[in-house]
Amino acid sequence: MKKFVKICLISFLLLGTFAIVFCGTYIGINYLKFQSIPLNTQALTTQTLSIELFDKKNKPIDEENQVNSDFCKLDDLPVYTQEAFLSIEDKDFYKHHGLNYKRMAGAMLNNIRTMSLKEGASTISQQLIKNTHLSNEKTFERKLKEMALTKKLEKAFSKEEILESYLNIIFFGNNCYGLESASEYYFNKEAKDLTLAESATLAGMIKSPSKYSPIHNPNNAKTRRNLVLSEMEKDGYISVEEKIQAQQQPILLDIHSKNVGQKLNTYSQCAIDEAAKILNLSPKQVAIGGYHIHTYQNEDKQKSLSSALKNGQIEDIDNCAIVIDSKDYAVTAYAGNSNFKLIDCQRQPASCLKPILVYAPALNEGVISPETQILDEKITIGGYSPTNVNKKYGGYMSVTDAVKNSVNIPAIKVLSYIGIDTGKQYAEKLGIKFDEKDDSYALALGGMTYGVNLKDLASAYTVFANGGEFDAPKFVQYITDKDNKLVYVYKPQPKMVLREDSAYLMTQILQETAKSGTSRKLSDISNTQVASKTGTVGKKNMSGNTDAYNITFTPEEVVGVWYGKLDNKPFKIAGGNQPTEVVKQYISSQNYEKTEFEKPSSVEEANIDVLELEENHRLVLASPYAPERYRKTALFSRFNMPQEVSKNFSEKPEIVAQAKVEDGQILLTVSAQKHLKYKIFKDNQPYQTLQDKSGETTLRLPFTTDECTVKVTASYANENQDLPMTSSQEFHLKRSAPTPKGKWYI
Numbered sequence: 001m002k003k004f005v006k007i008c009l010i011s012f013l014l015l016g017t018f019a020i021v022f023c024g025t026y027i028g029i030n031y032l033k034f035q036s037i038p039l040n041t042q043a044l045t046t047q048t049l050s051i052e053l054f055d056k057k058n059k060p061i062d063e064e065n066q067v068n069s070d071f072c073k074l075d076d077l078p079v080y081t082q083e084a085f086l087s088i089e090d091k092d093f094y095k096h097h098g099l100n101y102k103r104m105a106g107a108m109l110n111n112i113r114t115m116s117l118k119e120g121a122s123t124i125s126q127q128l129i130k131n132t133h134l135s136n137e138k139t140f141e142r143k144l145k146e147m148a149l150t151k152k153l154e155k156a157f158s159k160e161e162i163l164e165s166y167l168n169i170i171f172f173g174n175n176c177y178g179l180e181s182a183s184e185y186y187f188n189k190e191a192k193d194l195t196l197a198e199s200a201t202l203a204g205m206i207k208s209p210s211k212y213s214p215i216h217n218p219n220n221a222k223t224r225r226n227l228v229l230s231e232m233e234k235d236g237y238i239s240v241e242e243k244i245q246a247q248q249q250p251i252l253l254d255i256h257s258k259n260v261g262q263k264l265n266t267y268s269q270c271a272i273d274e275a276a277k278i279l280n281l282s283p284k285q286v287a288i289g290g291y292h293i294h295t296y297q298n299e300d301k302q303k304s305l306s307s308a309l310k311n312g313q314i315e316d317i318d319n320c321a322i323v324i325d326s327k328d329y330a331v332t333a334y335a336g337n338s339n340f341k342l343i344d345c346q347r348q349p350a351s352c353l354k355p356i357l358v359y360a361p362a363l364n365e366g367v368i369s370p371e372t373q374i375l376d377e378k379i380t381i382g383g384y385s386p387t388n389v390n391k392k393y394g395g396y397m398s399v400t401d402a403v404k405n406s407v408n409i410p411a412i413k414v415l416s417y418i419g420i421d422t423g424k425q426y427a428e429k430l431g432i433k434f435d436e437k438d439d440s441y442a443l444a445l446g447g448m449t450y451g452v453n454l455k456d457l458a459s460a461y462t463v464f465a466n467g468g469e470f471d472a473p474k475f476v477q478y479i480t481d482k483d484n485k486l487v488y489v490y491k492p493q494p495k496m497v498l499r500e501d502s503a504y505l506m507t508q509i510l511q512e513t514a515k516s517g518t519s520r521k522l523s524d525i526s527n528t529q530v531a532s533k534t535g536t537v538g539k540k541n542m543s544g545n546t547d548a549y550n551i552t553f554t555p556e557e558v559v560g561v562w563y564g565k566l567d568n569k570p571f572k573i574a575g576g577n578q579p580t581e582v583v584k585q586y587i588s589s590q591n592y593e594k595t596e597f598e599k600p601s602s603v604e605e606a607n608i609d610v611l612e613l614e615e616n617h618r619l620v621l622a623s624p625y626a627p628e629r630y631r632k633t634a635l636f637s638r639f640n641m642p643q644e645v646s647k648n649f650s651e652k653p654e655i656v657a658q659a660k661v662e663d664g665q666i667l668l669t670v671s672a673q674k675h676l677k678y679k680i681f682k683d684n685q686p687y688q689t690l691q692d693k694s695g696e697t698t699l700r701l702p703f704t705t706d707e708c709t710v711k712v713t714a715s716y717a718n719e720n721q722d723l724p725m726t727s728s729q730e731f732h733l734k735r736s737a738p739t740p741k742g743k744w745y746i
Contacts, residue, residue, distance in 0.1 A: 037133075037145060039152045040288065044132055044165050049287035053268050055297040056332070056477065063268040070180035072191040074164040077179075080196050080237065082163065084203035087231040090124040093163070098125040098154035099147060125150045128166045131282055169284055172202060173209030174341055175264055177284055186214065188254035196238065197246040200228040214251045215340070215566075222251055255339045265320060265336025267302060270343050271295045271475040278476060278488050290482030295475050296330035298323075301590070305333040308585040309561075312578045313337055317563055317571055321582060322458050324558040326465040329473045329492040331455070332557070340566055346451040347564060350535030350575070351406045352549045353427070353446040355506055356460045358415045359403060361426040364502040366640040367417045370400045370509050371608065371632075373617035374410035384441050386412055389538075396617050400509045404517025406534065408445055415444040429497045430460035431472050446535060454549075458560030461553050464507045464531065467600065468498035500600035501637035507531045507597050508635060510553075519550060521580045525587055528554045528595040532583070534575030537564075544570025550579035552587065555594040559583050604638050607631045609646035611675050623649040625725055627716050630675055648675070652727045653714040659731035666701040666733060668710060681711040706735045 053061040074082065086093050092100055100123050122130065129149045134142055153162065172182035179202065183191040187198050194202070204224035205212045214221035226247045233243040263269060275293045276283045286293075301323050309321045320336030320343070336342040362368045376394045379386070388408045402410035415423050420443060424434055433456070435449035455473075463470040471494040478489040498506075510531035514522040519532035530552055537547035547564040561579040565571060573579075607622040610630045619642045622631040626649040636642070655678075656671035670678060670690065678690035682701055690697060701710065710733065715726040 037149060039149060039156060040133060041156065044128070044153075044157070049284065051272055051283070051287045051291070051293060053271055053293045053295060055295060055299055055302075056330075057299070058294065059299065061268050061295070061297060063263075063266045070178060070184065071168055072178070072180040072183075074160055074167070076192045077167075078192070078194065078196075078199070080232070081179075081191070081194050081199040082167075083232055083235070083237040084196075084199040084228055085124075085163075085167065085206070087235050087237060088203050088228045089127070089206060091231075091235060093124050094159055096123060098123060098150040122146075123150070124166050125153055125162055128162060128169065129153055131169050131171075131284060132288060133285075170206055171209055171282060171284075172205050173213050174215070175269065177282075186253055186255065195246075196229075196242065197225065197249045197251075200232070200246065201225045201251055204228045214253055215255070218251060225251065264341050265334075265338055265343070267295070267297050267331075267334045267475065269341070270331070270334055271297075273343070274475045275479055278479065291487070292480045292482075292484070294477045294479065296325065296328065296332055296477050297475075298332040301333040302335070304589045305559075305586050306335040308582045308589070309335050309337065311585065312582040314563070314571075314573070314578065317565060317573070318342060319561070319563045319578075319582075320454055321559070321561045321586070322455055323586070324458055324462060324473045324560075326462040326553065326555075326557055329462065329471045329494065330477070331473050331475045334455075334475070338566070342453075342562075343455060344453060345566065346453050347547050347562070348446050348448060348451045348537045349457050350446040350537045350547060350549060351408075351411075352457055352533050352535035352551050352575075353432075353448075353452075354403065354406075354411045354444065355510065355533055356430050356432065356463075357423045357427045358411050358418075358444050359399065359509065360464075360498055360502060360506045361423050362414045362418050363505050363637070363640075364426070364498050365418050365422065366637070368399050368414060369619060369634070369636050369640060370398065370505055371613070371619055371634045372399045373397065373613065373619075374399060374402055374413055375617075376402070376407055376409045379409060379412070381412065381416060381441055384412075386441070386445065389536075400512050403509050403533075404513040406518050411444040412441050415441060426497065427460070429495070430463055430470050431456050432460060446537070454560050454562045457549070458551055458558050461533075461551050461558045461560075463497055464503045464510070465553050465555055465558070465597070466494065466503070467500045468496055468503040469494040470497045471495070499602065499637070499639070501602040501639070504597065504600055504603050505635060505637065507553075511597075514552070518576045519552065519580055521576065522552065522584050522587075525584060527588065527590065528556075528592045529597055530554055530587060531597070532580070534580060536574040536576075539570075544572055545574060546570060548573045548575045548577065548579050550575050550583045552580075552583045554587065554592060555597050556592050559586055602638050603635055604641065605633050606636055606641060608634050608642065609648055611648050612646050620644045620646045622646055625649045625716065627675070630716075649716050649725070652725055653716065655712055655714045655727050655729045657712050657729055657731075659710050659733060661703060661733055661736065664703055664735075666703050666708065666710060668699045668701060668712070668731075670697050670699070670712060671695070672697050676714045676716065679713045679715075681713070683709055684711070703733070703735060708733045 055061050126146050129146050133149055134146055168178040171177055174185060176182040176185050180191045182202055183189055183194055201214060201221060204221065204227065211217060212221050212224045229243045229246050232238045233240060271293050272283050272286065276286050279286060305321055305323055309319060313319065318338035322331060323333040325332050373396045375396050378393060386408055393409065394407065397410065420439060428434065432452055437449045459473050462473065471492045474490045476490060479487050481487050510533055511529065513519050514530045514532040518534040522530050522532055532550060532552040535549035536545050538545045546568045547562065549562050551560045561582045563573050563579055609620050609622040609626060610632050612618050612620050621642050621644065623646050653676050658669045660667050672678060672690055672693035672695060674692060674694040679686065680688040680699065687701065688699065710731045711728055713726055713728045
């Protein structure tokens with residue numbers, strides 16, 4: 001036994017030694033190989049960089065596309081500003097020669113323990129190399145390249161030059177590259193005027209600009225800022241009193257962005273961000289690499305959209321709009337007005353989520369048709385007690401009416417029919433992302449944990465114009481490098497999410513919304529057919545709304561518009577107001593080749609029985625003998641056609657009537673039905689006609705003879721019916737003998 005254990009230990013020792021030698025050899029060989037990679041000194045010293053972008057016709061896009069044009073000199077910065085970054089990012093910056101081996105060893109052990117590459121222990125010098133020379137992928141090979149180039153950097157530049165370049169390159173969120181840009185954006189001041197607390201706030205953001213954003217996550221930002229201040233006090237840069245004083249200060253932002261309309265919310269900026277993700281580089285690296293970005297932008301559409309959005313602009317309210325070519329899965333225009341980058345903002349989608357989460361899935365599952373009746377009533381489901389916007393309930397209504405008038409209760413009921421998970425699965429296939437906490441019926445009304453951005457919301461609607469197929473639209477068509485070599489091209493690969501008939505039926509419902517529903521401002525558009533959905537986010541105990549949408553599509557493209565306030569202060573705008581006006585102005589200015597939605601062969605028309613629909617709220621086929629006014633043409637998927645034929649009008653109508661003599665008159669009582677036409681005859685002569693009557697009706701007929709015959713006939717009043725469908729009932733009445741009078745004498 002001891003011999004066996006000894007052999008095992010020796011084997012493990014040999015394997016461990018071999019693994020160490022192998023890894024060391026691999027690292028050494030590759031490290032030496034990467035020594036040949038040249039250091040791009042221009043990337044480290046150039047203060048202003050720009051990216052070349054082109055529209056679909058290969059014309060340069062005339063929009064602001066500079067990358068961190070604001071530059072700050074190290075000597076102009078307060079010492080505590082520099083020290084804030086050193087304390088939180090690289091305490092030994094002035095001691096090491098580019099690499100901190102002690103931190104690297106600790107990070108390596110943690111990575112082995114967690115079986116990941118989360119920790120990199122990068123020094124400021126390494127971060128500078130990563131942000132100017134390398135991709136964002138986390139691999140050992142990239143790390144070795146980073147180490148080799150960092151050693152070259154330390155030999156070529158002084159520590160002060162490295163720190164200055166670093167501070168002018170790092171990313172602070174909201175399109176801010178470099179300390180000067182961030183200082184002007186977040187605090188509306190030059191970097192040389194930053195306070196200690198402001199410096200610590202910005203230094204704390206570097207690790208994760210979104211997680212520690214003082215705009216979107218102020219509590220995280222404050223906690224991180226206070227950590228930076230504590231580290232500065234530990235490192236001897238500030239006193240305890242200075243630390244406490246700075247930690248007690250609130251984070252007071254003064255959001256300001258130069259040329260906001262020309263940079264943060266432009267088509268160019270969206271394309272740059274998308275290209276950076278595609279190439280796995282930062283926008284700064286895209287500029288340094290000399291990449292050319294070729295987009296889908298349509299110059300005429302961009303001008304029309306920007307003009308419509310500008311005309312609808314309201315002071316102190318943010319807005320943005322997007323146009324997507326449904327067939328090419330391409331974003332052809334985008335514009336926005338805000339001090340914040342709106343393309344990434346996730347907001348509650350309100351009722352705009354209903355078609356893609358609730359109604360289209362239910363159509364596809366065969367659970368509903370456009371004329372299906374849903375009872376709008378007060379309900380409690382799963383502990384959730386929703387209400388309609390006006391706190392009123394309309395009784396039975398069709399799916400079409402529920403959608404076009406954006407009634408809440410029917411949407412929740414339909415989601416309960418198909419199940420929350422089924423609805424989410426469809427929406428996820430259309431690019432909508434849900435949080436794990438998004439698991440309640442509030443989803444039917446757009447109640448999400450984090451919400452969705454306008455691009456993803458509008459993109460989902462392309463599935464209706466595309467016959468049920470979907471792929472995520474892009475800004476970027478293709479990318480070439482500085483030598484004009486193609487490095488990326490977008491090739492849509494749409495997948496079928498809905499059947500053609502389901503997509504078309506949903507389109508028909510949303511067309512009714514544009515004609516007479518919440519989007520009725522679009523009803524007089526004449527250059528194309530339109531289908532539309534509005535959405536409005538309001539909150540209880542709040543006089544006003546926080547978000548307003550209109551998503552409209554034609555046979556060729558989708559137009560999405562959003563109005564809102566990122567601080568969630570209420571305003572008096574609903575989806576059917578300004579957002580719909582912007583859509584109307586844009587669509588009315590366009591010339592479309594395809595102007596009508598094509599009905600697929602899998603959609604069929606059928607006559608349904610109106611009487612059965614109104615009285616019993618069921619969809620059944622109308623009898624061929626039904627009068628025209630009791631037949632209604634409706635659209636169905638051929639996979640979800642009604643099979644039952646109504647018994648109404650298929651047999652002779654039943655007459656329920658009584659007649660008697662009273663006080664010398666004939667009293668005729670008829671239990672009338674609205675869909676029947678009654679004719680009254682007295683001694684075979686027409687006397688009176690009853691029509692459109694419902695309930696018990698009493699007639700008084702004169703009785704002047706000793707005997708009389710009263711006849712009642714009932715018919716469906718259908719002049720075109722092929723078979724006689726008339727019933728009759730006769731009453732033979734006699735005048736009773738007079739009662740003898742009593743004698744006047746006894």
